[in-house]
Amino acid sequence: MVPGTAREDGTLAEQLSARIAAGEFRPGRRLSEAELAERFSVSRNTLREAFRVLAEQGLLEHVPHRGVSVTAPRVADVLDIYRVRRHLEAGVLARADPRHPATVQVRAAVEAAEAAAAAGDWVGVGTANTAFHAALVSLADSPRLTRTYRQLGAELRLAFLVIGDPQTLHGAFVGRNRSVLETFVTAGGPAAARELEDYLTESERTVLGAYARLGLG
Amino acid sequence: MVPGTAREDGTLAEQLSARIAAGEFRPGRRLSEAELAERFSVSRNTLREAFRVLAEQGLLEHVPHRGVSVTAPRVADVLDIYRVRRHLEAGVLARADPRHPATVQVRAAVEAAEAAAAAGDWVGVGTANTAFHAALVSLADSPRLTRTYRQLGAELRLAFLVIGDPQTLHGAFVGRNRSVLETFVTAGGPAAARELEDYLTESERTVLGAYARLGLG
């Protein structure tokens, strides 16, 4: 074990990913190999391996001979992300059984979002929101769907970071999380799926509106 | 194509990926860094970057300090792959419009499969089959769904390579490709989607049967 690097655990790619999600590196920011290698106390080669991983996950954009930068989703990306979200989440939910074990995780995410909202922690609400949707997808018991959705959520989080203002982005959806959950357990998957599609369409509108307001249309 | 040191284009990761798909490196085979770096005339560091990319795509399995090997899908993976396939393909097809431009590519893939089958080129049938399903997904006009599906197809191809015997695997489905296409253009997406689900379930049975016969249950 090399001294000095024991402060944080997880792979280098995970550390980078966490810092990006935390907003330490904003979307669009270019990441210099030399600078980051210095900052993380790793060699350029090791850092480049982590870059390849995150680029493949869509968190970083890699342009040959021009370096990597944090992905800044465009409007077209937002549209595509929500298209896939509707497809995946609604499809999974429609076929899901409310008695599935993962339902407890859905409920936990709903309650975490409510608690964070009550405390005014809007970033926490965003995190819990992401967990809510991820939990919905996990109802399908498919490692690959879960994994795909996690990446999608990470990309969407980048769009949120482009916008800022987590209260407007997430605040309005805490109640809808709860509502979808209750519909699911009382009225079943298909009804919940229909409600979720409206939910997602409204969320999409919120994001697109903010993009337009920022002049990114 | 002449094997050997033929100058190929594309990134190193793409070259590796092509060779894996071609069966040059069989599933389960361990890939030594030193050996492959030598074979591709690149340095270990460069090769390792390509490894990270392909591992992230699911083509290679990376175990820390133990190296990478070509992914050999297990039964659980086959089940998951087909679950996602049904989810994605059927969902896309059900919502698709037969007049969509990508329909011509679906038709082209159907005809390519028929031509290859007539010529007894079963590997070619497999390739055309993969193209058929990829074309179906492209009806959704979603870059992310298309990309996800391409990776899924690559993983499935690994399962086919585990089995061998492309004739049994692909031969029976040439006619069903045609049938799904005709149903789609004459009866619409939902009807075609139902037919496709049966198709995929039968395909899954074929693969699982072969796995069982190989003692990989």
Added chain:
DNA sequence: ATGGCCTGGATTGTTGAACAACGTGTTTCT
């Protein structure tokens, strides 16, 4: 000024060698 061309500096791409860290198979000892 404007546009194109050139050049210098900075960054990425790649290499080779070296060593540390770890896993594995073998040997040795009890």
Added chain:
DNA sequence: AGAAACACGTTGTTCAACAATCCAGGCCAT
């Protein structure tokens, strides 16, 4: 036989160097 110690090979990581490429700024001609 079983466990512990060892030796070996591989991966993980670093470093320094160089090649390839991009970019900004200056220069020149129009």
